[in-house]
Amino acid sequence: MSDTFFTASPHWTWFIIPYFFVGGIAGGAYFIAALLQWFGRPVDRPVIRTGYSIAFWGAIISGALLTFDLGRPLRFWHMLFQSENFPSLMFKSWSPISFGAWAILLFAACAGLSMIGAWSEEGRIRAPGAKFLQSGTVLAKLIAALGGLFGFFVAGYTGVLLSVTNRPIWADSPWLGALFLASGASTGAAALMLFGRRRGASESSIRWLASFDAQALIVELVILIAFIASLWPIRQVWISFWGFLLLVGVVAAGILWPLRLHFKPAVGGEFRSHAGIVLLGGFLLRVVVLLASNSIAVHHVASGGG
Amino acid sequence: MPEAMGFFTDTTICIGCKACEVACKNWNQLPAENGGVKQLSGDSYDNTVRLSGVNWRHVKFIEQFEGPYNGRWLMMSDVCKHCVQAGCLEVCPTGAIIRTEFDTVVIQSDVCNGCRACIAACPFGVIDMNPAAGTAQKCTLCYDRMQVGLEPACAKACPTDSIQFGPITELRTRAQKRVDQLKAQGEKRARLYGDDPNGPLGGLNSFYLLVDEPEVYGLPKDPKLPSRNLQRSGTLAAASGAVLGLLALVGLRKRRMDEIGAGGEGSQN
Numbered sequence: 001m002s003d004t005f006f007t008a009s010p011h012w013t014w015f016i017i018p019y020f021f022v023g024g025i026a027g028g029a030y031f032i033a034a035l036l037q038w039f040g041r042p043v044d045r046p047v048i049r050t051g052y053s054i055a056f057w058g059a060i061i062s063g064a065l066l067t068f069d070l071g072r073p074l075r076f077w078h079m080l081f082q083s084e085n086f087p088s089l090m091f092k093s094w095s096p097i098s099f100g101a102w103a104i105l106l107f108a109a110c111a112g113l114s115m116i117g118a119w120s121e122e123g124r125i126r127a128p129g130a131k132f133l134q135s136g137t138v139l140a141k142l143i144a145a146l147g148g149l150f151g152f153f154v155a156g157y158t159g160v161l162l163s164v165t166n167r168p169i170w171a172d173s174p175w176l177g178a179l180f181l182a183s184g185a186s187t188g189a190a191a192l193m194l195f196g197r198r199r200g201a202s203e204s205s206i207r208w209l210a211s212f213d214a215q216a217l218i219v220e221l222v223i224l225i226a227f228i229a230s231l232w233p234i235r236q237v238w239i240s241f242w243g244f245l246l247l248v249g250v251v252a253a254g255i256l257w258p259l260r261l262h263f264k265p266a267v268g269g270e271f272r273s274h275a276g277i278v279l280l281g282g283f284l285l286r287v288v289v290l291l292a293s294n295s296i297a298v299h300h301v302a303s304g305g306g
Numbered sequence: 307m308p309e310a311m312g313f314f315t316d317t318t319i320c321i322g323c324k325a326c327e328v329a330c331k332n333w334n335q336l337p338a339e340n341g342g343v344k345q346l347s348g349d350s351y352d353n354t355v356r357l358s359g360v361n362w363r364h365v366k367f368i369e370q371f372e373g374p375y376n377g378r379w380l381m382m383s384d385v386c387k388h389c390v391q392a393g394c395l396e397v398c399p400t401g402a403i404i405r406t407e408f409d410t411v412v413i414q415s416d417v418c419n420g421c422r423a424c425i426a427a428c429p430f431g432v433i434d435m436n437p438a439a440g441t442a443q444k445c446t447l448c449y450d451r452m453q454v455g456l457e458p459a460c461a462k463a464c465p466t467d468s469i470q471f472g473p474i475t476e477l478r479t480r481a482q483k484r485v486d487q488l489k490a491q492g493e494k495r496a497r498l499y500g501d502d503p504n505g506p507l508g509g510l511n512s513f514y515l516l517v518d519e520p521e522v523y524g525l526p527k528d529p530k531l532p533s534r535n536l537q538r539s540g541t542l543a544a545a546s547g548a549v550l551g552l553l554a555l556v557g558l559r560k561r562r563m564d565e566i567g568a569g570g571e572g573s574q575n
Contacts, residue, residue: 003526008356008431010422032554039558041565071420071440078400078419090401094533097423098399152551156543163539164532165426166393174535177543185550208561215553223546 002234004168009294015069019062020158020286021187023104024180025279026058027155028188030111032212034148036205037135045135046200047192047209049118054191055151056115059108062154066104080105096161100154107154110147114140155184162289169293172234175227176289182220187282189213190275213278214262221255242292250288254281310409311452312388312511313461313469314477316484317523318496320381320468322365327354327383329463330363333448337438357384359436362445363460368522382514382523383460383469386411386432386445387500390508393532394424394433402441409474409511410447418442429507429529447512474511481515493517499525507531 033051036044067076075083079101082088092098117133117140119125132139159180162170170176192201193209201209228246231237238246254277261274330336337360339345347353352367364384371377388410395403395411402417403424413424413433418441425433425442436443448458456462461471470477478501488496495517500510506529520527 001521003429003528003530006431006521006524006526006529007429008425008434010425011435012422012426031551035551035554035558039555041562069421071422071435071442072418075400075417075419078402078417079421082401083417090399092397092399094536095397095399095423096536097397097421101399152547156547160536160539160543161423163535164397165423166429166530166532167426170426171532171535174538174542177539178546181543181546182550204561204565208557212554212557215557216550219546219550219553 002168002172004166004171004234005296007166007168009167009297010165011294012069012290013294015065017283017286017290019065019069020180020290021283022058022065023062023158024155024184024282024286025187025191026055026062026111027107027151027153028184028186029058029191030055030107030114030151030188031148031155031185032188032192032209033114034144034151037141037144041204043202044205044208045121046202047196047205048135049121050192050196050199050201051188052111052114052118054188054195055111055147056108059104059111059154063104063108066101096157096164100157100161103150103153103157107147107150110143110150113143114147117143152181152184155188156181162293167293168234168296169231169237169289173227173230175223175230179220179223179227179285182216182223183282183285186213186216186220187279189216190278190282194275194279210262210274213275214259217255217259217262217278221251221259224251224255237292237296240292240295242288242295245284246288246292249284250281253277254284308407310474310511311447311472312410312474312477312513313385313447313458313471314481314513314515315383315385316468316470316481316515317380317382318488318493318515318517319466320365320383321466322351322367322379322381323465324354324365325463325465326460326469327361327363327365329459330445331361333451333459334362334446336360336362337436357386357432357434357444359434359443360438362386362443366524368518368524370522380518380523382516383464384432384524385460385512386447387430387507387513388445388447388511389529390503390511391531392507393427393429393530396531396533397423397427399423406449408447408449408452410449410452412446412449413442413444415439415441415443427532429526429531474509477513481513484515488515488517499523 029051033048036048067073082090116130120130121134156177159176163176165171189209189212258274258277347355350367354361354364357364366382366384368380392411402414406412420440433442433444457471461469481498485496499516499520500513503509
């Protein structure tokens with residue numbers, strides 16, 4: 001029996017699951033938007049602006065979910081500052097939950113600045129300083145580079161956070177960070193496809209997003225296979241509802257079906273349904289990973305435990 | 307600087323009276339559960355079932371029976387192990403978990419914000435939330451009593467001295483003598499768990515004398531720090547990020563080439 005079976009569940013559930021999901025989308029969307037800002041074409045600007053909006057609101061929602069999940073929400077700032085030695089910073093480079101709190105804050109700051117630039121570009125705000133944040137300016141590009149790194153970090157660190165525990169499934173595999181990051185890329189691209197059209201995204205941008213999304217789904221599938229293979233010593237955990245949901249909801253519906261739609265468009269479905277399925281698959285991935293481990297209770301020794 | 311203090315629990319003389327549980331709840335003013343109405347476990351004479359945020363001591367009843375008369379009871383008063391290398395302290399993002407001058411591990415309830423990272427990090431499943439406080443809680447090894455020279459409430463209450471409190475070095479010597487005594491009496495399975503300062507987690511400041519495999523008592527054979535996965539998991543995540551970034555760049559370049567070949571949609575904007 002794995003030593004992880006002797007531990008207790010932290011019961012991270014219905015605030016943390018959406019946080020992992022929304023954080024992944026926000027991080028992935030910003031990373032893609034930042035890449036397009038640096039290496040894309042002027043025709044990609046609606047997608048870039050959409051990415052910054054998704055990232056900003058995603059970061060705000062993520063922070064709120066994370067705070068509401070705390071046993072003492074008003075003490076959320078204890079993760080950033082030493083409560084007994086304010087304003088000294090609270091930062092542990094070896095604790096993902098500690099550096100993750102900082103990463104979300106800095107990511108939200110970058111996303112906020114980028115969104116101000118996007119709004120300025122769209123004429124929604126007319127503050128004189130905001131034009132320095134519009135796409136194409138040096139400042140906007142620097143913020144995009146920094147925010148892009150933080151974005152991928154926010155998408156992936158949640159998986160690393162789970163691995164840096166002693167819980168079954170999470171601590172039994174090193175692949176969760178990579179898996180969540182790939183899922184963040186695929187769901188981020190899907191969200192951009194879904195919301196980009198409303199902001200006037202071009203056919204060229206949407207086609208590129210769909211192509212990148214398919215590639216991200218393939219990477220995600222490969223990592224998911226490595227993740228499941230790494231859990232071979234505790235394979236019995238998948239003989240459950242969560243194993244069924246992983247196979248049907250995540251692999252079949254969330255990855256293989258949208259890939260089929262991408263490579264065989266004649267099967268039916270357009271970008272919108274494709275994106276919706278990818279988002280559903282990304283959400284179910286977090287549900288399965290979190291709840292499969294949570295459902296394993298602390299090893300009970302009574303009634304003939306020997 | 308005071309020396310390292312801790313518990314040595316000799317499970318062979320525990321009689322399962324649960325006086326330690328009661329003394330702990332009493333001294334630390336831990337609240338009752340379920341409005342004080344006791345719920346029965348249904349599969350054991352033990353109804354505390356597990357350590358929690360309101361039960362910092364738990365006497366485990368391990369009932370090894372094959373039929374009604376053929377078997378034995380193992381009893382073990384379980385508690386926080388006060389690991390020399392503590393996983394909970396390692397991950398705590400608020401600095402609420404500290405190491406005291408007695409080399410014990412204490413959660414400061416006024417600093418903890420209830421993120422529950424320590425619960426998932428503990429290799430023994432010791433820590434839990436106290437619903438009344440909204441913070442993670444566990445045994446403090448009666449830090450308040452130790453500061454005024456008193457022994458912890460559980461050790462004071464234990465009627466058989468199954469729970470012994472004192473300087474760790476003294477306790478280790480005493481524990482080894484007890485193992486030798488038991489082996490001389492024919493109990494060949496007697497062994498210490500967590501006494502080795504060169505062993506897992508740098509040794510446990512609450513260690514045990516067992517007469518069966520650790521797993522039988524609900525203890526992991528080789529407890530580890532959560533940070534063992536940090537480098538590998540982080541590297542794989544960074545590698546997957548690099549692959550995805552590269553794929554995106556190659557895709558953008560391909561699109562550009564295609565557009566140049568077709569006359570260029572993107573150049574119009």
